[in-house]
């Protein structure tokens with residue numbers, strides 16, 4: 001026991017980052033492009049960023065063939081949804097103890113880091129497995145993206161009458177248990193179901209948002225359909241997840257309030273591609289395709305109206321490793337690559353109340369840096385396929 005704890009302490013100690021100097025050919029700092037850039041990292045923070053440096057300092061890590069971008073933020077994951085791919089099994093339906101899930105889900109965490117995502121907001125887990133993963137990653141005991149987590153999402157009990165007081169109590173219980181965020185299932189819809197039926201009333205949403213805000217926590221409300229999105233926005237949700245057929249009034253209200261919309265367009269593309277793994281029926285596919293088209297159309301209108309958009313993959317099971325494919329949809333919705341990157345950097349960091357720590361490569365910010373092969377500001381696909389090296393908190397976590 002004593003020997004083990006000494007070994008563990010030594011591993012953590014040796015992982016303590018020191019002063020590192022990095023050189024990039026180009027660097028997008030979250031606001032602008034710089035050329036010939038030397039970045040100095042002190043411990044887990046960025047100390048300096050200097051452009052126009054033609055000489056490579058002695059001892060520097062030479063990454064001049066790459067373009068650096070800030071570590072990316074995925075605003076919607078379910079990282080504890082793990083599938084071991086055992087023949088004859090499906091992703092849904094495997095049951096195991098939470099501690100076993102935490103151990104196995106390291107694989108999802110590793111795949112996520114490999115996409116350049118160094119921070120996630122995890123919106124729904126059972127058995128408090130997400131709390132454990134968050135804490136292990138923060139301790140440096142488990143490699144993975146830093147995590148902001150919600151615990152078990154709040155949903156309405158089938159057949160029960162609306163009960164705002166019970167919702168308020170649920171919020172207080174989640175926060176006491178250790179949730180950073182409150183996740184609400186405001187409608188049906190998930191996996192092969194695109195059922196848009198609202199399940200939580202406006203009054204309940206309002207009770208949830210007020211209770212969370214009173215305790216200094218934020219709220220993300222899931223809604224597949226327009227009425228749930230409308231009520232979530234009016235109730236003061238900090239972010240709204242999914243959604244189609246948004247009316248102009250709701251879009252204008254999101255823009256006015258600064259509500260972040262996380263459309264998660266790509267997750268239904270994933271369900272279509274992974275239909276055989278899940279065993280979805282052929283008749284489930286056209287409604288998924290139809291949802292994607294409507295989801296994209298509403299995103300296009302929201303982009304035009306100046307709504308803050310966030311990148312969320314809604315990754316589950318075998319979707320980890322595809323976390324950033326949502327960026328391509330952002331460009332299809334009318335954004336420039338820089339605007340698409342903002343959905344996973346500055347806008348996401350602001351939503352997480354981390355705008356002075358995450359989402360930029362600048363002095364004082366966390367040393368989360370991704371080296372991309374290609375031209376990320378010209379071709380967003382280079383971000384999706386061109387990640388070659390990732391630093392998180394001053395430590396190199398991916399090297400390809």
Ligand SMILES: [Zn+2]
Pocket residue numbers: 076077078123124314
């Ligand atoms: Zn989700």
